[in-house]
Amino acid sequence: MSESFDLVVVGGGPGGYVAAIRGAQLGMKVACVEREHLGGICLNWGCIPTKALLRSAEVLHLAKHGADFGLKIGQIDYDLEAIVKRSRGVAKQMNGGIKSLLKKNKVTHIEGEAKISGKGKVSVKGADGKTTELAGKDIILATGARARELPHLKADGELVWTYKHALAPNTMPKKLLVIGSGAIGIEFASFFNELGSDVTVVEMMDRVLPVEDADISKFAEKSFKKQGMTIKTNASVTELKKGKSDVTCVVETKGKKEEITVDRVIVAIGITGNVENLGLEEVGIKVDRGHIVTDEWGHTGVEGFWAIGDVAGAPWLAHKASHEGIVAVEKIAGVKGVHPMDKGNIPGCTYCRPQVASVGLTEAKAKEEGYDVRVGNFPFIGNGKAVALGEPEGMVKTVFDKKTGELLGAHMVGAEVTEMIQGYVVARTLESTEAELMHTVFPHPTLSEMMHESVLDAYDKAIHF
Structure with a gap:
């Protein structure tokens, strides 16, 4: 026997939980299914904990330059374990806050892995192996995304990291190579560089932060180099040779190859949507290059099914996901005056220094x-x-x-x-x-x-x- 809802939201990240709360505000009976942590990648392994790490790096930077402000500061050092602990604590606090918000708005929170089982139907498998059947007049898919990997650049969590591994490092690498200079790559490069790592950034495009205005990229690159980073543009890592405690990276720049040996590598070459094992084919939902295809309202073209956030494509930003969730829910509810989101008005922010x-x-x-x-x-x-x-x-x-x-x-x-x-x-x-x-x-x-x-x-x- 299934439990019926007006709205079932699959995913409790910044798109999903916001959509669920807005639906409840509009009088809907709402369920929000999350397989891991409320808040999604952004809150638990992305936006929030990285900002906590970067804040520690910022305070360290200010302490190092205390004399510039007329301050006498003694020996300056850091405790990596304590920095990571603070970051994880911030994420945990915010996670608990979302749980309280769902409860306050009378959203039914269901833990488990969801799969579409038919039109207006979702099956949720809990950690105990038991399955709960849900029925929803409308279903919003907000399953997010994960780090993109290439066969020759696979992360192992030991020598080669994704953002998730880099958020909780068990050691401070003396030498670090970051593949990709988008927001994720540059933020980690900035953090580890401030804490003393010898950082090299490899970018395939002709400049760092390639989505930004050329003048801004140029200014930022000059600043990064001044801070001690090595920047290699028009370059790619063609091979990773793992040793016992280090990695030799084969970097190709304009046809010339060189080998750079480092302690750790961070792979930050983009993300791909979590579209697998959702049962999308069960109802005919289309996927293009790892993302669910939607119209300007978030509708998939299949009656009753919507998709928002990272799983629905670029830009892969938490605030875009949240607003998409509100737009989709208000469209479902028939709210007067709702209009599609103008992606040209979505700001992008990178929290490097x-x-x-x-x-x-x-x-x-x-x-x-x-x-x-x-x-x-x-x-x-x-x-x-x-x-x-x-x-x-x-x-x-x-x-x-x-x-x-x-x-x-x-x-x-x-x-x-x-x-x-x-x-x-x-x-x-x-x-x-x-x-x-x-x-x-x-x-x-x-x-x-x-x-x-x-x-x-x-x-x-x-x-x-």
Whole structure:
């Protein structure tokens, strides 16, 4: 005998649990199935614990430079085990918070592995081996994704790590090679470099952080090198030769091969959706290149089935998953005024040092799409708050449509830009032009003043540079 729900959400990550709560708020009887940890990869093995690690690295960096602030600090060292313990504790605390939120909103939380067993049906196998049958008028698949692997770059958890292994390292590698310079790879490179590892980053594209604006990538790469990282672009790792306690990496750059021996390797070459063993073929749900195919509402094209978050494709970001969940649930509920998410307004944030954040089109992409653009830039060195913080390295870049004044994109590198970017996200959501941004009063002294100055610079009106 099955238990019936208005909505069954498969997956309790940032897409799934948010969708479940929103459904309950709209009066639905909701079940949320999670096979492992509420909060998903993001909370347990991604966004949150990595930020805890990076915060430790940031505090260490500040301590090392205490003299720059007139402070006398004694011997500076770190305890890797304690750093990891704090990170895991933060994740555990947040996990418990989600459990409480589901209970508060009267969402039925079911632990186990779910599989579609037919139209409007889900079977859940618990840890005890028992199966629970659920029936749902609508079913949202929010099963997330996992690290992508290539046959010659397989992780073993000992010498070759994925992000999950790197979050709880049992040793501090003296030499580390990171394959991939996207957000995950660069964040780990930044963390281990700050703690003293000799870090080499290998990137197939012609620059690090390849999805970012070229000027931002260039600035960030220069900073990483200044911190002691070795950056190899237009390069690939063709072979990993594992020794007893080290790995020799064969790196090919423009046809030339070299061998680099390191203690550990982190593979950060992207992710692929968790689409296996879900029973998708049972109801005819389509999969393309490891991700479930959906329309702008998250609907799979099969009546009653929806997919959101990482399993539904790029961009692979927690906040995108959460908003997709709300859009899908409100569409299911027939909420008036709901509209599809504009992926062009989804911000991207990378928490390396210096931080990187962006929204909208890069300058190159805007030109590629046929826009005649106006571009503004403003450096951190021209901002009083940045200098007072001891963070004078960075820049803010804005891209406008010369014809209409539309803010096409905003790109930043420097201290706390991951907090600042939301101002531009709001501006794009409200369809602001340069006029509204110019007439907005920014508080002084703040880093946000650079956002204003960058807009002014695009129209040759910058005051402080």
